[in-house]
Amino acid sequence: xxxxxELRAIASxxxxxxxxxxxxARRGISFRSYGKNASICHVGDRLExxxxxxxxxxxxxxxxxxxxxxxxxxxxxxxxxxxxxxxxAEPRRYELVALRDSRIALMRRSTFxxxxxxxxxxxxxxxxxxxxxxxxxxxxxxxxxxLDSTGRLARNLAWLFNPILYPxxxxxxxxxxxxxxxxxxISRQMANQGLAKLASLGLIELGHGSxxxxxxxxLARYEA
DNA sequence: GCATTAACAGCCG
DNA sequence: CGGCTGTTAATGC
Numbered sequence: 261x262x263x264x265x266e267l268r269a270i271a272s273x274x275x276x277x278x279x280x281x282x283x284x285a286r287r288g289i290s291f292r293s294y295g296k297n298a299s300i301c302h303v304g305d306r307l308e309x310x311x312x313x314x315x316x317x318x319x320x321x322x323x324x325x326x327x328x329x330x331x332x333x334x335x336x337x338x339x340x341x342x343x344x345x346x347x348x349a350e351p352r353r354y355e356l357v358a359l360r361d362s363r364i365a366l367m368r369r370s371t372f373x374x375x376x377x378x379x380x381x382x383x384x385x386x387x388x389x390x391x392x393x394x395x396x397x398x399x400x401x402x403x404x405x406x407l408d409s410t411g412r413l414a415r416n417l418a419w420l421f422n423p424i425l426y427p428x429x430x431x432x433x434x435x436x437x438x439x440x441x442x443x444x445x446i447s448r449q450m451a452n453q454g455l456a457k458l459a460s461l462g463l464i465e466l467g468h469g470s471x472x473x474x475x476x477x478x479l480a481r482y483e484a
Numbered sequence: 485g486c487a488t489t490a491a492c493a494g495c496c497g
Numbered sequence: 498c499g500g501c502t503g504t505t506a507a508t509g510c
Contacts, residue, residue: 409487436501447488452503468496469501 262289262365270314270338270365272427276381288371292364300356300364307352309366312340316362317439322354330404333396334359334420334443336435338428343386346372359439392424407483410454413444414482417464421473432472440471458482 267274267286274285291314294300300318301307318335332354335341345352346369375382396419407415417440420426420433441451455471458464463479465472473479 437503438501448502449489449504450487456503466502 262286262291266314270312271340272338273340273382273385276385277375277379278381281375281379281382284371284374285367288368288374289365292366294358294362294364296358296360298358300358300362301352303353303355304351307342307345308369309342310340310346310369310372311342311356312365312367313337314363314365316364317359317435318362318364319357319359319443320354321357329355329445330400331416331443331445332400333393334416336420336426336433338426340389343372343389347376359442388424392422396422403483409444409446409450410457411483413440413446413451413454414458414463414479416440416443417458417471417473418476418480418482421476423476431474432467432470434470436469 264282264286267282267289271285274282277285289312294316300311303323313335315337318339319331320333320335320341321329321331323329333339333341342352349369376386399415403411403415420435421431423429437451437455438448440455441448444451444454446454455464455466458479459466461478461482463473463475463482465474
């Protein structure tokens with residue numbers, strides 16, 4: 261069972277629930293921790309729970325038949341995912357890796373389905389989330405071929421600041437260049453150069469182990 | 485060629 | 498001190 265303050269802190273959807281729904285959600289959530297580079301689940305796993313990131317940074321990725329792996333989304337604290345798998349009761353279609361020590365919240369399937377059945381607010385959240393993820397995947401399909409490493413870096417960085425997925429708007433994120441490299445599928449050195457380029461264009465500002473977003477719109481649209 | 489790994493000095497917390 | 502950054506050199510596809 262999760263403390264009320266913590267649930268509100270890591271789950272924006274919980275703030276719109278009725279008191280009864282909120283309590284039901286609390287009772288259905290437990291935690292699990294993963295070390296850096298640990299696999300949270302593989303393709304085909306029957307991870308039965310709806311999943312949230314309480315602390316840390318997680319990469320959601322697929323591997324094509326040719327062996328190339330593409331990041332579907334970087335997930336930071338406050339992100340929730342896996343509803344498709346829970347609703348359809350099918351195995352996961354993607355792989356989840358902790359990019360740093362992370363604490364993961366797991367909501368029992370029965371609790372998720374109860375909220376799905378009873379709470380309009382919960383369903384509203386799910387629809388908005390589906391919309392944003394769909395937009396991300398479309399952008400991935402569109403630009404997969406054309407973006408260079410700096411472009412992929414810009415896109416993955418912009419995803420981490422999606423205002424619908426992460427409504428607690430903070431323009432600065434604590435993230436190392438190595439972690440951003442792992443998200444974009446490039447080396448730390450390339451991430452370093454790409455970030456320097458994005459900073460020189462005035463899209464972001466670099467700190468020591470952190471990035472501040474200056475112009476999210478242009479960052480999301482960055483090409484070549 | 486371009487990106488990756490390896491290596492290292494410098495700096496920040 | 499430990500981790501992150503910025504840069505260069507060597508290596509690989």
